Amino acid sequence: MAQKRVIVVGGGLAGLSTSMKLSEEGVAVDLFSLVPVKRSHSVCAQGGINACNDVARQQGYSEWEHFDETVFGGDFLAHQPPVLEMARMAPAIIDLLDRMGVPFSRTPEGNRDLRLFGGSLYKRTFYAGATTGQQLLYALDEQVRHHEVQGHVTKYEFWEFLAPVLDDNGRCVGIVAQDLRTMQIRSFRADAVVMATGGNGLIFGQSTMSIICTGSGTARCYQAGARLGNPEFVQVHPTAIPGEDKCRLMSESARGEGGRLWVPKKRQDSRHPNDIPEQERDYFLERLYPKYKNIVPRDIATREIFYICEQGYGIGGGQMVYLDLTEKATGIPYDVLKRKLGGILEIYEKFVGVDPLLEPMKIYPAVHYSMGGLWVDFAKDEKTGGLRKADPRNQMTNITGLYAAGEADYQYHGANRLGANSLLSCIFTGLFMAPGIKKFIESQPPVAEQAQTIYDAAVAGQQAVQSRLLNSKGTDNPYVMHRELGKAMSDNVTIIRSNAKLRQTLSLIESLKDRYQNNLGLPDSGLWNNQSLGFARACWDMILLGEAVTSAALAREESRGSHFKIPDELVDRHDLPLDKRALQRDDEHWLKSTLVSYVDGKATLSYEPVDVSLVAPRARNYGKVTAPATNAASAETAGAAV
Amino acid sequence: MIAPADIKKTVKLNILRQDTPDTHPYWQQFEVPCTPSSNVTSLLRSISANPVTAEGAQVAPPAYEASCLEEVCGSCTMLINGKVRQACSTLVRKIQSGHPDEPITIEPLTKFPVIRDLVVDRSRMFENLKRIKAWIPIDSSYNLGPGPKITPEEQQTMYPLSRCMTCGSCLEACPQFTRDNNFLGAQIFSIARYYNMHPNGKTEKDARMEVLMGEGGITDCGNAQNCVKVCPKEIPLTESIGIIGRAATVYSIKKFFSK
Ligand SMILES: Cc1cc2nc3c(=O)[nH]c(=O)nc-3n(C[C@H](O)[C@H](O)[C@H](O)COP(=O)(O)OP(=O)(O)OC[C@H]3O[C@@H](n4cnc5c(N)ncnc54)[C@H](O)[C@@H]3O)c2cc1C
Ligand code: SF4
Ligand code: FES
Numbered sequence: 027m028a029q030k031r032v033i034v035v036g037g038g039l040a041g042l043s044t045s046m047k048l049s050e051e052g053v054a055v056d057l058f059s060l061v062p063v064k065r066s067h068s069v070c071a072q073g074g075i076n077a078c079n080d081v082a083r084q085q086g087y088s089e090w091e092h093f094d095e096t097v098f099g100g101d102f103l104a105h106q107p108p109v110l111e112m113a114r115m116a117p118a119i120i121d122l123l124d125r126m127g128v129p130f131s132r133t134p135e136g137n138r139d140l141r142l143f144g145g146s147l148y149k150r151t152f153y154a155g156a157t158t159g160q161q162l163l164y165a166l167d168e169q170v171r172h173h174e175v176q177g178h179v180t181k182y183e184f185w186e187f188l189a190p191v192l193d194d195n196g197r198c199v200g201i202v203a204q205d206l207r208t209m210q211i212r213s214f215r216a217d218a219v220v221m222a223t224g225g226n227g228l229i230f231g232q233s234t235m236s237i238i239c240t241g242s243g244t245a246r247c248y249q250a251g252a253r254l255g256n257p258e259f260v261q262v263h264p265t266a267i268p269g270e271d272k273c274r275l276m277s278e279s280a281r282g283e284g285g286r287l288w289v290p291k292k293r294q295d296s297r298h299p300n301d302i303p304e305q306e307r308d309y310f311l312e313r314l315y316p317k318y319k320n321i322v323p324r325d326i327a328t329r330e331i332f333y334i335c336e337q338g339y340g341i342g343g344g345q346m347v348y349l350d351l352t353e354k355a356t357g358i359p360y361d362v363l364k365r366k367l368g369g370i371l372e373i374y375e376k377f378v379g380v381d382p383l384l385e386p387m388k389i390y391p392a393v394h395y396s397m398g399g400l401w402v403d404f405a406k407d408e409k410t411g412g413l414r415k416a417d418p419r420n421q422m423t424n425i426t427g428l429y430a431a432g433e434a435d436y437q438y439h440g441a442n443r444l445g446a447n448s449l450l451s452c453i454f455t456g457l458f459m460a461p462g463i464k465k466f467i468e469s470q471p472p473v474a475e476q477a478q479t480i481y482d483a484a485v486a487g488q489q490a491v492q493s494r495l496l497n498s499k500g501t502d503n504p505y506v507m508h509r510e511l512g513k514a515m516s517d518n519v520t521i522i523r524s525n526a527k528l529r530q531t532l533s534l535i536e537s538l539k540d541r542y543q544n545n546l547g548l549p550d551s552g553l554w555n556n557q558s559l560g561f562a563r564a565c566w567d568m569i570l571l572g573e574a575v576t577s578a579a580l581a582r583e584e585s586r587g588s589h590f591k592i593p594d595e596l597v598d599r600h601d602l603p604l605d606k607r608a609l610q611r612d613d614e615h616w617l618k619s620t621l622v623s624y625v626d627g628k629a630t631l632s633y634e635p636v637d638v639s640l641v642a643p644r645a646r647n648y649g650k651v652t653a654p655a656t657n658a659a660s661a662e663t664a665g666a667a668v
Numbered sequence: 669m670i671a672p673a674d675i676k677k678t679v680k681l682n683i684l685r686q687d688t689p690d691t692h693p694y695w696q697q698f699e700v701p702c703t704p705s706s707n708v709t710s711l712l713r714s715i716s717a718n719p720v721t722a723e724g725a726q727v728a729p730p731a732y733e734a735s736c737l738e739e740v741c742g743s744c745t746m747l748i749n750g751k752v753r754q755a756c757s758t759l760v761r762k763i764q765s766g767h768p769d770e771p772i773t774i775e776p777l778t779k780f781p782v783i784r785d786l787v788v789d790r791s792r793m794f795e796n797l798k799r800i801k802a803w804i805p806i807d808s809s810y811n812l813g814p815g816p817k818i819t820p821e822e823q824q825t826m827y828p829l830s831r832c833m834t835c836g837s838c839l840e841a842c843p844q845f846t847r848d849n850n851f852l853g854a855q856i857f858s859i860a861r862y863y864n865m866h867p868n869g870k871t872e873k874d875a876r877m878e879v880l881m882g883e884g885g886i887t888d889c890g891n892a893q894n895c896v897k898v899c900p901k902e903i904p905l906t907e908s909i910g911i912i913g914r915a916a917t918v919y920s921i922k923k924f925f926s927k
Contacts, residue, residue: 061741061743062794065833118811136819154827160831174798557732
């Protein structure tokens with residue numbers, strides 16, 4: 027009998043850790059990726075990875091605190107058992123990465139150094155300069171290469187996943203994929219399939235994500251019957267360099283290492299920032315959140331930036347504020363920050379042309395992370411409060427045999443992700459789920475026995491889609507349609523949401539769907555490395571994901587974490603602080619996960635309760651104060667949810 | 669989320685195109701909108717949205733690789749005005765300063781086989797990583813405690829080496845590295861140095877040295893020193909080459925005496 031095989035789609039941190047662990051468990055892996063796995067989006071991660079550690083522990087921190095911060099940071103929308111299990115495993119993950127040779131930054135004594143990150147008062151973030159994701163990705167890439175050489179893993183790079191193959195009982199038994207060079211479409215059998223295809227920032231046009239992050243993997247499973255969980259929760263990161271092609275992130279580590287956000291106290295102050303004296307600057311986060319200061323969670327910092335700009339205090343009256351790393355503001359010498367943050371300082375310098383240690387950076391929020399994603403199951407261990415080890419249900423979608431991990435799933439970050447928790451959740455899910463997948467495939471009849479006909483039919487289906495696309499002779503270029511979608515999503519479905527704007531977006535999406543189906547024009551009809559074809563296919567996926575996000579946001583009549591809704595009539599009441607305009611968190615009606623299914627060509631919503639069995643939901647405001655006015659804006663309390 | 673209010677102008681691009689690996693390359697000119705913050709990838713993206721040549725012909729958009737758009741994934745490496753660069757971090761205003769009206773030329777890397785247009789096959793670099801055992805061997809991923817202690821000095825030497833993004837710039841610039849030989853090149857020498865430094869990576873050092881001293885190995889380095897000049901991550905490549913060279917001498921003496 028042929029050896030059982032698992033297909034892993036995606037070679038970022040989640041896909042690589044899954045592949046590594048499966049190989050170790052003796053399961054053969056076929057690993058698919060759009061790009062060489064070493065170029066996956068995880069390479070962009072900058073700031074670090076969280077775990078309880080000896081120093082923090084002696085200061086009163088624990089895995090439980092890490093868990094509690096994560097569910098609190100996520101405004102109680104995350105199921106608690108998986109989060110607890112992740113926090114418990116985090117220290118062992120750091121040790122593992124250390125053994126794999128990740129060049130973590132060191133203290134003078136040679137210990138792994140720590141930095142402060144959002145939503146915590148303890149230093150519990152490990153890092154490698156300001157290119158932590160790159161270092162982690164490379165370390166896992168090397169381990170998987172080692173397995174590849176030993177014949178445990180077969181890589182399919184420059185291959186695109188097109189659809190899962192389901193048998194008559196609805197079990198996932200393989201995939202259809204396309205070689206992006208020869209354009210050959212073929213099926214692959216697998217006893218289980220793992221989707222580790224990352225986030226979907228591209229549906230918002232510009233984001234901090236890599237331009238391959240279209241969410242196509244998720245969207246194709248959604249169209250095949252997989253449910254999405256909480257798609258309306260989209261993280262807008264407070265600090266990025268605005269850009270026309272991409273918003274380049276300035277990691278939270280900049281603030282964790284002492285960077286400060288400010289605006290001039292005088293509206294439209296035209297002086298150079300270095301010439302504005304200390305007492306004429308409003309360090310607004312420090313003023314509003316004396317305890318957490320510049321490292322309040324992202325949803326909150328983002329809304330405060332939005333509000334202060336709305337009030338006219340943005341740089342030059344526009345939509346930008348200062349992120350200050352100069353020695354004058356931080357008191358930290360140039361060389362120290364250069365060593366700790368080099369990777370991101372270079373990005374600013376390369377793209378803006380200014381040394382951010384000598385002059386404050388100009389930043390604004392940008393779409394950054396998809397909290398929502400493929401809905402996945404978990405098996406709670408009643409004894410430990412965490413997850414049952416090696417249970418096949420962990421991370422399985424509602425399609426039997428189809429799993430999801432990493433940013434592609436919805437499970438760990440609730441309504442708002444804390445910084446440096448994603449690299450952790452990616453690696454955790456990969457390592458933790460693998461034994462359960464092994465158990466699953468052992469319990470199932472081998473797919474080698476499946477009839478070839480279902481695979482042939484799946485291939486034929488994809489070939490039909492392709493020939494329709496190649497022959498489309500309309501006038502709507504997919505890249506242009508994507509721009510339209512991105513602009514609407516970005517304008518209407520990010521920091522502030524109102525039902526009127528959400529409805530408007532849905533009707534635009536309706537028309538995009540129609541234009542896509544009736545007037546698409548593909549600029550390339552060839553069958554060799556045709557990139558327009560892949561993009562056109564992803565364009566449809568993005569339209570559908572946009573619809574899921576927007577519909578779910580429209581339905582959710584409350585504010586929670588990144589989802590912040592203002593009734594239509596109050597949107598323009600700039601005289602009121604944001605939290606006086608917005609709906610409040612409503613646990614009675616909305617402490618539930620949104621589930622979205624694709625039914626009859628449309629997003630269809632349902633809900634399920636959140637497992638809050640470990641800590642009871644409590645109010646979340648990070649000690650916001652209504653400090654005495656230092657300028658007009660400060661008299662009001664802006665931003666935070668209840 | 670907001671684009672700076674930039675004044676639009678246009679820029680001309682001469683792109684060397686090639687439809688398939690075995691057809692002839694040809695030039696095509698495009699004129700595309702450009703703002704003060706445009707980079708070369710955003711120009712290529714505009715062509716995809718409106719693939720019309722300067723002469724008005726509707727063509728298939730040029731194929732190219734790009735992903736991170738912040739010079740950390742290595743995808744978008746190509747020749748821009750004859751120099752090897754990352755298209756995403758090449759700002760138009762910078763390369764055009766002084767001669768704003770001259771067309772920008774864009775060509776694929778020359779040291780790797782062309783797949784289509786600006787897309788080349790760099791799998792040789794990844795295959796070489798396998799040859800030199802570019803990994804730290806571990807027993808398993810079970811919890812077996814922390815790794816070895818590393819001093820801050822060691823970390824600060826190793827960290828820059830591990831930022832190599834497999835872009836191939838150093839190989840493109842190297843006179844010794846050609847399409848039809850098997851010279852390993854600076855990328856591999858530097859990565860090998862990295863693994864040889866690590867307390868556990870050292871266990872494979874001898875096997876690595878065998879490859880580095882074999883055909884296409886360190887002795888073929890002609891010391892042109894172009895690599896270090898073009899490496900976008902400013903990796904001290906010539907230093908790595910020196911260290912691997914000396915390690916090779918030590919290794920051959922050791923081998924000689926242990927015969
Ligand atoms: C700029 C930036 C900085 C960040 N910094 C941090 C940080 O400091 N700490 C932290 O915890 N998190 C950080 N994050 C978040 C974190 O980087 C991501 O959430 C995480 O890397 C996602 O990993 P992943 O493995 O799930 O997916 P990815 O790394 O996105 O990998 C997805 C994989 O799927 C493949 N793929 C996708 N679609 C298809 C398809 N259709 N067919 C075949 N293959 C496909 C891709 O090729 C790729 O290999 C940051 C994010 C950004 C944008
Ligand atoms: S050494 Fe530098 S130039 Fe060479 S592949 Fe690595 S990053 Fe690119
Ligand atoms: S797109 Fe990643 S280096 Fe340019």
